[in-house]
Amino acid sequence: MRKRFSEGSTIASTVATGDDFDELENTFQAFLAPDTVKLHTPAPTGFFDISQLSGLRIPGIDPNGLSVYEMTLDSDVVLDGEETPDAYTVVVTIAGRNRMAIGRDPVPARHVLTGPDARFRACFEHADILLLRVGRQLVADAMSERLGEASRSTLQFDPAIVETSGMDQWIRLLHTFSETAASGLFDRSPLAATHFEKLLLHGLLDTQPHSLSGELAQDRPRPASTALRRAMTYCQEHAAEAVSIGDLAVAARISVRALQLAFRTELGLTPLEYLRRVRLDHVHQDLVAIAQGRAEGTVTDVALRWGFTHLGRFSGLYRETYGKLPSETARLSA
Incomplete structure (x- = not known):
């Protein structure tokens, strides 16, 4: 070979x-x-x-x-x-x-x-x-x-x-x-x-x-709502910015109440819970980049960049999601 x-x-x-x-x-x-x-x-x-x-x-x-x-x-x-x-x-x-x-x-x-x-x-x-x-x-x-x-x-x-x-x-x-x-x-x-x-x-x-x-075996459908897809895309594109539920509703072109109902019905989440997941994934990617030498900074820098201001709650949420502390991913001290 x-x-x-x-x-x-x-x-x-x-x-x-x-x-x-x-x-x-x-x-x-x-x-x-x-x-x-x-x-x-x-x-x-x-x-x-x-x-x-x-x-x-x-x-x-x-x-x-x-x-x-x-x-x-x-x-x-x-x-x-x-x-x-x-x-x-x-x-x-x-x-x-x-x-x-x-x-x-x-x-x-x-x-x-x-x-x-x-x-x-x-x-x-x-x-x-x-x-x-x-x-x-x-x-x-x-x-x-x-x-x-x-x-x-x-x-x-x-x-x-x-x-x-x-x-x-x-x-x-x-x-x-x-x-x-x-x-x-x-x-x-x-x-x-x-x-x-x-x-x-x-x-x-x-x-x-x-x-x-x-979860794959359940054959769960993708969100059918066009409005919900607009809101999810907005979360991805504006995760580094201050985003309110009103901003998401405007992006989705529906009312706040309708937006909350769509997220709860189709994803089982609130709009801001979904936004938090998106931001947490960006945090993880930045910490991995630091660990690999492709970026510089501290855990605190990265957390604040993506809107996590309470570092204790942030560390707990990160560990719950990824099974390790943020500093363990970045291989540096916060």
Whole structure:
């Protein structure tokens, strides 16, 4: 599984190749939480090859994007690391052997899915691997689209991928995606790539069990009200501003009372509760950017920027939503 992509492709490229396993460790550090990554090669012979077939060619992960990699390890490699706060990674073992543990728990499956901030240990034995990395925000946006409301917490997938008929078909779809990307077709048709990526993402949400599978199974409709959609869009576009329920009513072109009824009936929230969720998600994204070195500031700066003036209540709300304190996400002190 080496260099299957067409030469000259603007999307596909070699990320790292050779027999210097220190370079391989540096590559993993660039794409994961770097201060956590340790790589051990019991017998450092043979070669490695990592090729990116789609997605932005940048270290780490685009929170709003999706990328696919092929990895060949002609050696035994043990990788200890931590996923970034912004990514999910699907590890599909094509050949050889891959034994993984999430935290201290072994995952009894050939194919594995890791989530944001997950600590893992992977033991690759002369393995050919297909990797799909999906941005956390892309998953959150897809769930919001499906459920008709902003996600209340970070979605958690079951780590073990069991090859039921549905997941088996999804894995074949991933293979097809990688082959199509390698062929260069997506260079010529970015629209085709976008549609294929959505198919992969929604197929994963429907076939791999996760913390919101029950809500998807209820087949909840998207908000039917045009007025409500206007109000939700206004929340997204003006989250950094002082927004009143009157502002939302004007944007929705209905009365305050009708707006309150629409939010309560269709989303089970008040308009300002929905706005608070939107702002909290912006807070989370800013803190992740600080942790990754893409932005500067403190937890207090970020909280105040998005309208959270009572820091104690803000910390409690953040922890309830994301399962950790804001400072733990940003890896700095408030």
